[in-house]
Amino acid sequence: MIQEAINFVDSGISAAQTLVYVDVVQPLLFHFNLMGYDDDIYDALYWVLIGVLQIGLTYVLLRPLEALRPIEQWQDRKQVRADVIYTWIAKLGILNLLFFVVLQPVFNELQSQMVIHGLPSIDLDGLYPGVTDQPIVSFLLYLTVLDFAGYWYHRWQHRFGVWWELHAVHHSQQQMSLWSDDRNHFLDDILQAGFFAAIALFIGVQPAQYVVLVAVGNFLQSVQHVNARLPFGPVLERLIVSPTFHRRHHAIGYGHEGTRYGCNFGVLFPWWDMLFRTASWERTVEPTGIRDQLPAPAGRSRRYGIGVIAQQVRAFGRIAKRLVPSRTDSRQAV
16 A cells, blocks of 8 residues: 555656656756756656655645644744755755766766676665565665664764764754754765765665655654654654654754764664664753854854855854864963
């Protein structure tokens, strides 16, 4: 039944993909003499349509909950506007399209070299024929492997100083909402796209499966950031990351402190935090953000930018300061 539902949705999106491409995209490519990219653009259009559908469903399902059962009452929603822009950029696959067009030849070459040198890939759905090749089983298997990789990717974002300054764009949001998940530095998004695409390629995920895996992961992460009280309960929240569990990760002074501390790194499942002892089940609602955003003496009143461009540029400024400390910072360190 699940596979039939997936096939039904896939058929509908494929039909819309063809319609939009023939009536809208192809004439534009021909007009601007870009027909050399027609196959790549056609494939990327599938991601775009999935993104539009996902944004619509996420808003319809989660926005009423934020209005009816908010965790925090906000007087000013200006901080959320940039997150809406990030969501449209990320969910429409614009960065994925850029990544695909620019780096696809590199991956093709890597695949060729793997074949030439006899390097194996891992076909997870062929581990136990009759079991792991069942659609729902292979889907959950791929989801689990990618989530395990995501846990470590997330920990590395907090562990390494330069990488943290990119990831800090995400943590600088002090008004978490259903839009907050996609608030990231574009460079980190590109690194992440390459990281997970490489793993998916290595374990044998097919393109159609990968699209669904990404869509499911994106929706669940939007749920984690929602500004709403959701009744997960003590059992469900140990099976899947809840808004309460993930909010603890965003809490000032608890979930992260630059590269020194951290908890609740799980992307979709809290199992990895439980296994590696980084889980915190504290349910107290704490302010979110980064400590140095706070006024002195608790913080340094550091500004991370309000708009998308400012947030992107300021991250490079923080990286530069880490790599080339100022004389003032050197004296303070002494």
